[in-house]
Amino acid sequence: MKSYDSIIIGGGVIGSTIAHCLAEQGLHVAILEKNEIASGASHAAAGLLGVQAEWDEYDPLYDMARKSRALFPKVAEKIREKTGIDIGYEAKGIYRIAHTEEEWQRIKEIRTWQIAAGEEAVLLSSEEVRKVEPNVSSEIVGAVYYPTDGHVLAPALTKGQALAAAASSAEIFEYTTVLQIVVKDEKVTGVQTTEGFFPCKQVCITTGAWSTPFLKQFNKNYGTYPVKGEVISLKSNRPLLKAPLFLKRFYIAPKRYGKYVIGATMEPHSFQEQVKASSVADILQRAFSILPALQDATWDRTWAGLRPESNEGRPYMEAHPTIQGLFVSTGHYRNGILLSPFVGEYMANKMVGNYVY
Ligand code: FAD
Ligand code: GLY
Secondary structure, eight states: OOOEEEEEEOOSHHHHHHHHHHHHTTOOEEEEOSSOTTOSHHHHOOOEEOHHHHOSSOOHHHHHHHHHHHHHHHHHHHHHHHHOOOOOOBOSOEEEEESSHHHHHHHHHHHHHHHHTTOOOEEEEHHHHHHHSTTSOTTOOEEEEETTOEEOOHHHHHHHHHHHHHHTTOEEEOSOOEEEEEEETTEEEEEEETTEEEEEEEEEEOOGGGOHHHHHHHOTTOOEEEEEEEEEEEEOSSOOOSSOEEETTEEEEEEGGGEEEEEOOOEETOOOOOOOHHHHHHHHHHHHHHOGGGGGSEEEEEEEEEEEEETTSSOEEEEOSSSBTEEEEEOOGGGHHHHHHHHHHHHHHHHHHTOOO
């Protein structure tokens, strides 16, 4: 069996992006995926690049998210050049809206620290919002417009990263489940899979919500758990919205071909990916209260996915302190799509820097 420099376990957005960055740096890379590329959380994601929409308080990940958001124009261009895939990058901003006076006060507080952190955040009255987005409910109190936030098509981004990695000579093995990372004398020697043994010098664990068994080998306290999110998609022949609306972790995002992606629920510790009828009813009710014109839209589809949250509430992105060739990058929770360009470069630099010839 041929030997690889680096094996990436898991073909979600994180694994595919790291593979692409490593392959561009000249390493011989393989992605091993138990299903198909972009079949986990990265398939379910709404694709919001919501640095300002998602961060209510400052933390160190905020700076990483800002840097990552800034990389998207180049990522979109490179993937299109290398694969012909359009990742659906839209840079029309995001509106964070307030339905009550309490929410209005809160989003104004958030705006204050974000402006101090160097972001743009434009305060708009209900009437001002409706001048640019006339279908938004007149019941809203106001909104803050974040012109620098945006969105992409998450499955297209993920497949684009994997195929761009392949264009730089990475190999992709789908329907190949990794059973065990094999370590001898404190060095990674390969991975045992359902399709046999793959020898390699480096392994990166990017298995999202399913990472706990591999993480225990990394650090006995580490683990990820799923936070299930249910989403619906509606379609309309009449344009209803130019940019996504965001309200307390709920959102309506206009997508290509007249689609509107709406969600998402948050259910920790559920590995079950069915969509409950009651969740659909709740999502529709909330969506109609913000964008009443959606009542005339027609049904497209629904789905669910599992956000990977870590036991520590922060992503794990590191090299093992003593086992040569063992790396992890998982636990990006609600923002793995947004963070992926930065994480890809960060992890690839770490892996290339630690590569032992
Ligand atoms: P995944 O995409 O889950 O990939 C992990 C892969 O590992 C899977 O394909 C799985 O099959 C594979 N795998 C697992 N075990 C094995 C094994 N033993 N062997 C081989 N392969 C294995 N983020 C944003 O930035 N913006 C958003 O708007 C957004 N919206 C979201 C909406 C929903 C409903 C959900 C669920 C998530 C959303 N997210 C969003 C979060 C984002 O989807 C995740 O943070 C991101 O996709 C995680 O990527 P990943 O590659 O770590 O995990
Ligand atoms: N970031 C959007 C979500 O996780 O639903």
